[in-house]
Amino acid sequence: xxxxxxxxxxxxxxxxxxxxxxxxxxxxxxxxxxxxxxxxxxxxxxxxxxxxxxxxxxxxxxxxxxxxxxxxxxxxxxxxxxxxxxxxxxxxxxxxxxxxxxxxxxx
Numbered sequence: 887x888x889x890x891x892x893x894x895x896x897x898x899x900x901x902x903x904x905x906x907x908x909x910x911x912x913x914x915x916x917x918x919x920x921x922x923x924x925x926x927x928x929x930x931x932x933x934x935x936x937x938x939x940x941x942x943x944x945x946x947x948x949x950x951x952x953x954x955x956x957x958x959x960x961x962x963x964x965x966x967x968x969x970x971x972x973x974x975x976x977x978x979x980x981x982x983x984x985x986x987x988x989x990x991x992x993x
Contacts, residue, residue: 890916891951894960901964915941917963919948924971933971943971 898914905912918940924930933943947963954961966986 887952888955891948891955891961893962897960897962901962912964913941915939917942917944917947917965919944919946919951921945930971942967 902912902914916937916939918933918937920933920943923945924933924943930943933940942965944965947965951961951963953959
């Protein structure tokens with residue numbers, strides 16, 4: 887397996903065009919995927935030290951990217967960030983899920 891999965895360039899460009907059409911801000915770059923929710927500021931700092939270019943931490947996309955890689959299927963990941971790593975339970979997923987879903991449906 888490669889150390890990282892690279893998003894399909896054509897699909898990424900299409901997402902940029904749609905985001906511009908709807909005046910949404912998208913952030914592009916490396917996303918770190920793991921098997922646990924990052925609620926500790928210490929753990930978040932460890933990840934940031936290891937992956938200084940990472941824009942986000944998530945738990946699902948690596949498995950999808952790996953499957954696409956193995957099947958030679960183009961891959962792109964689009965995430966709506968609903969909470970911030972390292973903030974523990976202070977930010978509720980339920981608080982932001984509707985807003986995130988509304989943004990994603992436009993794209």
